[in-house]
Amino acid sequence: MNAAVRPSLSVHSFADLKPVRRALAEAAAQQAERERLQREAARRAQIERQLFAHSVGPVQPLRGQDERHWHQHQLPEPVPVQRQLDEARVLLESLSDEFDVTTLLDVDDQLSYRRPGMGLDVTRKLRSGAWSIQRHLDLHGLRTDEAREALAEFIRLAHRTGLRCVRVVHGKGLGSPGRVPVLKSRVQRWLVQKKEVLAFVQARPLDGGAGALVVLLVPGRR
Incomplete structure (x- = not known):
């Protein structure tokens, strides 16, 4: 009697899990696609950096903000009409x-x-x-x-x-x-x-x- 009931209950539980499995599978596929796109973007950025370095040659970064000179735009003086x-x-x-x-x-x-x-x-x-x-x-x-x-x-x-x-x-x-x-x-x-x-x-x-x-x-x- 107990053996006859278990198959019925087990089949019913698997049917209820199908939508969950589909959702998990879709989420895993989306995550895999995001990771692929991130890897692709990182690869393109690396290629662009290498191309820039190859084009301009060695460069030296600025030492600090204090050495920068900012030029403010001077507005013309108002005409004292x-x-x-x-x-x-x-x-x-x-x-x-x-x-x-x-x-x-x-x-x-x-x-x-x-x-x-x-x-x-x-x-x-x-x-x-x-x-x-x-x-x-x-x-x-x-x-x-x-x-x-x-x-x-x-x-x-x-x-x-x-x-x-x-x-x-x-x-x-x-x-x-x-x-x-x-x-x-x-x-x-x-x-x-x-x-x-x-x-x-x-x-x-x-x-x-x-x-x-x-x-x-x-x-x-x-």
């Missing part, structure tokens, strides 16, 4: 054509100007060429408003870059109506109003004579 607009407006507003300059000019054979408190030796030395002319501005052909703006900008930049002596060519007025040097008196008015200007004199003949002024500037930064 508002400051430029403000400076341009100040330039136009600060130089008046109605400024009375006659009381400030030294009346001699050649009109000259020196800031109050400056001695006569300043204009004398300036007229004799004690300071060499470092830059010049030619206002020929400019309208009054253009000349005023150009002169203000020229003086400002000359002072900012540390120049001491410059020449301003305003012309002799030979091409003006009535042959009157229109810009000459205006340039004198404008220069007297510039805080960067210490003195100015009429240029020597070799530097333009009555058609130009030599201007001494306050010492600025270089």
Whole structure:
């Protein structure tokens, strides 16, 4: 009786194990495939390393991070648009054509100007060429408003870059109506109003004579 029951129970148990066996077999096959792919990838990597070493020859690795130099990308400085607009407006507003300059000019054979408190030796030395002319501005052909703006900008930049002596060519007025040097008196008015200007004199003949002024500037930064 007991012998008859065991075969029946044993067959029933094997049937129940078939799905488990199939799952185990599939898992083993997948594991074997993964291992094969890993071996294949390692083999390809080894071949690539050997090929690289054969192509470039012997190399020496970097000793450490401290010896590396990293270059940071520098962004361009922002353009100070508002400051430029403000400076341009100040330039136009600060130089008046109605400024009375006659009381400030030294009346001699050649009109000259020196800031109050400056001695006569300043204009004398300036007229004799004690300071060499470092830059010049030619206002020929400019309208009054253009000349005023150009002169203000020229003086400002000359002072900012540390120049001491410059020449301003305003012309002799030979091409003006009535042959009157229109810009000459205006340039004198404008220069007297510039805080960067210490003195100015009429240029020597070799530097333009009555058609130009030599201007001494306050010492600025270089």
